[in-house]
Amino acid sequence: MNINICLIGKGIVGTSLIQLLYQKKKFFEQKFNLNFIVNSIFEIDGALINEKGINLKEVLDVGGDFRNLPYWRKDAKAIDLISKLDISICIEATPTNPKSGEPGLSHIIEALNNGIDVISSNKGPFYLEYNRIKNLAKQNNCYVKFEATVASCVPSLGIKEELSGNEIIGIKAILNGTSNFILSRMTAEGVDFPLALKEAQELGYAESDPTLDIDGYDAAGKLVILANELLGWLKTIADVKVEGISKVTPHAIELAKLDGYVIKHLAIAENGELLVEPRLIDKHSPLNISGTLNIVELETKYAGPIILMGRGAGGFEAASAIINDLISISIKRGYTA
Amino acid sequence: MNINICLIGKGIVGTSLIQLLYQKKKFFEQKFNLNFIVNSIFEIDGALINEKGINLKEVLDVGGDFRNLPYWRKDAKAIDLISKLDISICIEATPTNPKSGEPGLSHIIEALNNGIDVISSNKGPFYLEYNRIKNLAKQNNCYVKFEATVASCVPSLGIKEELSGNEIIGIKAILNGTSNFILSRMTAEGVDFPLALKEAQELGYAESDPTLDIDGYDAAGKLVILANELLGWLKTIADVKVEGISKVTPHAIELAKLDGYVIKHLAIAENGELLVEPRLIDKHSPLNISGTLNIVELETKYAGPIILMGRGAGGFEAASAIINDLISISIKRGYTA
Numbered sequence: 100m101n102i103n104i105c106l107i108g109k110g111i112v113g114t115s116l117i118q119l120l121y122q123k124k125k126f127f128e129q130k131f132n133l134n135f136i137v138n139s140i141f142e143i144d145g146a147l148i149n150e151k152g153i154n155l156k157e158v159l160d161v162g163g164d165f166r167n168l169p170y171w172r173k174d175a176k177a178i179d180l181i182s183k184l185d186i187s188i189c190i191e192a193t194p195t196n197p198k199s200g201e202p203g204l205s206h207i208i209e210a211l212n213n214g215i216d217v218i219s220s221n222k223g224p225f226y227l228e229y230n231r232i233k234n235l236a237k238q239n240n241c242y243v244k245f246e247a248t249v250a251s252c253v254p255s256l257g258i259k260e261e262l263s264g265n266e267i268i269g270i271k272a273i274l275n276g277t278s279n280f281i282l283s284r285m286t287a288e289g290v291d292f293p294l295a296l297k298e299a300q301e302l303g304y305a306e307s308d309p310t311l312d313i314d315g316y317d318a319a320g321k322l323v324i325l326a327n328e329l330l331g332w333l334k335t336i337a338d339v340k341v342e343g344i345s346k347v348t349p350h351a352i353e354l355a356k357l358d359g360y361v362i363k364h365l366a367i368a369e370n371g372e373l374l375v376e377p378r379l380i381d382k383h384s385p386l387n388i389s390g391t392l393n394i395v396e397l398e399t400k401y402a403g404p405i406i407l408m409g410r411g412a413g414g415f416e417a418a419s420a421i422i423n424d425l426i427s428i429s430i431k432r433g434y435t436a
Numbered sequence: 437m438n439i440n441i442c443l444i445g446k447g448i449v450g451t452s453l454i455q456l457l458y459q460k461k462k463f464f465e466q467k468f469n470l471n472f473i474v475n476s477i478f479e480i481d482g483a484l485i486n487e488k489g490i491n492l493k494e495v496l497d498v499g500g501d502f503r504n505l506p507y508w509r510k511d512a513k514a515i516d517l518i519s520k521l522d523i524s525i526c527i528e529a530t531p532t533n534p535k536s537g538e539p540g541l542s543h544i545i546e547a548l549n550n551g552i553d554v555i556s557s558n559k560g561p562f563y564l565e566y567n568r569i570k571n572l573a574k575q576n577n578c579y580v581k582f583e584a585t586v587a588s589c590v591p592s593l594g595i596k597e598e599l600s601g602n603e604i605i606g607i608k609a610i611l612n613g614t615s616n617f618i619l620s621r622m623t624a625e626g627v628d629f630p631l632a633l634k635e636a637q638e639l640g641y642a643e644s645d646p647t648l649d650i651d652g653y654d655a656a657g658k659l660v661i662l663a664n665e666l667l668g669w670l671k672t673i674a675d676v677k678v679e680g681i682s683k684v685t686p687h688a689i690e691l692a693k694l695d696g697y698v699i700k701h702l703a704i705a706e707n708g709e710l711l712v713e714p715r716l717i718d719k720h721s722p723l724n725i726s727g728t729l730n731i732v733e734l735e736t737k738y739a740g741p742i743i744l745m746g747r748g749a750g751g752f753e754a755a756s757a758i759i760n761d762l763i764s765i766s767i768k769r770g771y772t773a
Contacts, residue, residue: 119601119738246598252739254598261583261591261598264456264759383726385745392722401456401756402589408722408743419738422601 100132100434103185104425105139107177107206108192109165112220112247113140115414116190116421121155123422131426131435139177139184140165143193146175150184177206182213188428189215190421195223197316204228211235211243216432218424220247220417226320226336229327242428247420249321250274250393253409256328257423258397266400267329269369274321276391276411277305277312278344278364282352282377283389286361289349304391314343315364315375322366322373329397334373342376355379361387369398437469437771440522441762442476444514444543445529446502449557449584450477452751453527453758458492460759468763468772476514476521477502480530483512487521515539518546525553525765527758532560534653541565548572548580553769555761557584557754563657563673566664579768581761586658587611587730589753590746593665594760595734603737604666606706611658613728613748614642614649615681615701619689619714620726623698626686641728651680652701652712659703659710666734671710679713692716698724706735 106113120135127133136152147153149170158165165171181189189210191203200223207224210217212235219225224232225245236243249255250272259267273279277299284295296313299305311317319339326332344364355362360379363386367374380386385406388394393411396404410416429435443450457472464470473489484490486507495502502508518526526547528540537560544561547554549572556562561569562582573580586592587609596604610616614636621632633650636642648654656676663669681701692699697716700723704711717723722743725731730748733741747753766772 252602252736253742254595257598258591258595260764261594261760262756263763264460264761265589265756385725385729388722389720399589399756402750402753403747405590406743406745408745410740413739416739419599419602419736423598424601426600427597 101134101136102187102429102434103136103138104188104190105141105177105181105184105186106137106190106192107141108194108221109140109142110192110194111414112417113192115418116192117155117158119415119418119422121159131429133426133429133435135425138186139180141175141177145171145173146177146180148172148175148184178202178209181206181209181215186215188425189217191217191219191221192421193221195221197223197311197320200224200227207232207243208235211239211241214239214241216242216428217244218421218428219243219245220421222248222320222324226323229323229335230333242431244424244428245324246424247417249324250395250407250409250411251413252416252420253393253395253407253411254423255325255395255407257427258407259329262397262399262405265402267397268400269398270322270325270329270367270395271386271398272322272325272366272393272395273363273386273388274318274366274393274411275312275315275364276393277309278315278318279388280304280391281313282344282347282362282364285347285349286352286356287389289353291349292345292347313345315341318364318366319373319375322368322375325395326368326373330368332368338373340372340374340376344377347377363387438471438473439524439766439771440473440475441525441527442478442514442518442521442523443474443527443529444478445531445558446477446479447529447531448751449754449758450529452755453529454492454495456752456755456759458496468766470763470766470772472762475523476517478512478514482508482510483514483517485509485512485521514543515546518543518552519550523552525555525762528554528556528558529758530558532558534560534648534657537561537564544569544580545572548576548578551576551578553578553765554580555758555765556580556582557758559585559657559661563660566660566672567670579765581765582661583761584754584757586661587732587744587746587748588750589757590730590732590744590748591760592662592732592744594764595744596666599734599736599742602739604734605737606735607659607662607666607704607732608723608735609659609662609703609730609732610700610723610725611655611703611730611748612649612652612701613730614646615652615655616725617641617728618650619681619684619699619701622684622686623689623693624726626690628686629682629684650682652678655701655703656710656712659705659712662732663705663710667705669705675710677709677711677713681714684714700724
């Protein structure tokens with residue numbers, strides 16, 4: 100079946116998605132009877148639009164020069180065109196303003212108001228307006244999926260469907276690879292925070308402005324989404340008690356080590372409360388992971404902790420999560436029949 | 437909706453399942469509109485049968501004295517009655533003969549031949565006759581689910597549905613808690629294999645005959661099921677190259693440690709081959725877990741390793757996996773509508 104989709108945001112995630120959609124075209128057809136037709140790709144200053152379907156190979160081949168393609172429409176805006184194009188699924192992959200959730204929030208609302216299913220790799224709208232988005236989706240009989248927003252490719256949200264016979268009662272997680280990398284380096288090498296941060300920046304793990312990572316706001320946003328989805332809460336990022344890692348010293352790490360502990364930047368949901376803060380954990384704890392990995396420990400009622408781990412960032416990682424969501428919605432909608 | 441089910445095998449898993457079915461009755465009704473009616477519980481020497489539904493509380497209250505209940509039918513056999521009772525889902529939880537897969541294999545075949553969906557916590561039939569069972573299920577338009585057979589409550593099979601946009605290309609796992617406990621103790625304390633085994637037996641982690649655990653056959657059976665489900669292979673346990681852990685010495689562990697390695701009993705599926713054997717892994721590898729936990733590392737094409745971890749054994753752990761399967765089949769069958 101032909102499914103028309105639009106992509107908003109052609110950054111690393113958006114471009115990786117275009118590549119996977121192109122590469123896996125045969126797989127979608129043969130395995131799921133699905134033919135995804137991308138009819139619009141929106142950027143901040145315009146859009147590629149071809150209602151019969153954009154030639155993805157052509158877009159990939161021209162790389163950064165996509166604005167020279169004949170179907171580039173300067174100044175075309177997603178918010179104006181979502182309702183006018185024939186779209187079944189809208190993929191939102193823009194960068195977020197962490198205070199307003201825009202422009203993604205408006206795109207998502209506009210899509211749902213027009214009965215279009217939504218997939219997002221953009222977490223801002225969900226840690227700010229989770230309840231509003233979910234209600235709007237329900238009112239409009241739409242699906243809204245956002246696996247890529249938390250721990251990227253690790254199916255930390257989808258896992259819920261595989262645990263429906265159990266009961267998830269709490270969450271402990273490491274959701275920011277940058278701050279985990281910094282603490283891991285401080286622990287392994289005894290270096291201080293500024294040096295470890297500099298190293299993370301040189302290796303490309305930390306942004307030039309790493310504030311959201313090291314202050315814990317990035318992890319806090321993901322924690323809100325996890326708790327709302329898996330525990331049925333209705334929190335926003337304002338409900339999270341957040342403390343960053345910049346005050347952690349080599350001395351504190353050394354003291355912890357003497358007693359068999361390590362310091363990790365944990366995101367915790369338990370007893371109705373959300374917090375992100377440096378915590379001591381036993382060095383043998385499964386949560387003691389090094390480097391930039393993400394880990395999510397779900398405390399369950401009938402089976403103790405169930406743990407998921409993997410890369411928490413990266414273009415193809417996020418794109419593969421978006422594709423899972425695409426297939427999941429397509430199956431639920433009966434597009435694969 | 438009312439769903440009639442039969443349970444074959446009232447051991448630790450079966451009894452835990454009865455308890456969960458009883459405890460979660462309201463949850464099933466309210467959340468899924470499901471009313472599971474257990475109309476038969478088979479043991480080796482007879483069965484509890486009540487076509488209107490067995491009072492599970494009564495069965496739990498009498499504990500080991502269930503043979504005194506008025507609806508106990510001595511010598512009643514599952515293989516004779518599966519076709520005669522009104523059953524929608526058959527749950528197979530008997531102990532397996534590792535050579536023949538019996539009696540579970542015959543129960544599963546009989547159920548499928550009668551158009552009854554199957555859930556199994558019994559792995560023998562699946563590492564011996566996977567292809568036959570899957571084909572029979574297909575011919576009869578039946579579902580067959582067996583999440584509990586591998587890593588118990590950890591959704592190592594169900595995860596596939598959450599990774600449909602990715603591609604799983606290899607598996608590395610620790611699938612036997614007993615042998616992992618023994619190696620962990622040898623590593624931490626420097627004790628030799630016989631002593632660590634004795635300790636595992638005293639703590640109740642190892643059977644009085646621990647052969648299947650320490651020789652690797654238990655892990656090999658689980659690996660076959662993982663590889664067939666996740667990689668689409670059609671292997672049996674005879675295809676696995678198996679080496680146990682009894683030859684691992686404290687000296688070998690010490691030598692490995694000097695270079696930053698630990699010895700783990702790994703189950704590996706890669707390049708078309710299956711093997712279970714002691715292997716050196718980097719001590720910082722996520723696979724370096726201690727104690728009786730199970731871990732499954734899925735190597736994916738687009739997102740590197742995705743790892744699942746949790747308890748690999750226990751009555752409620754397995755029962756919660758069976759309940760996931762029950763709900764999953766009920767949703768697919770439209771029983772929840």
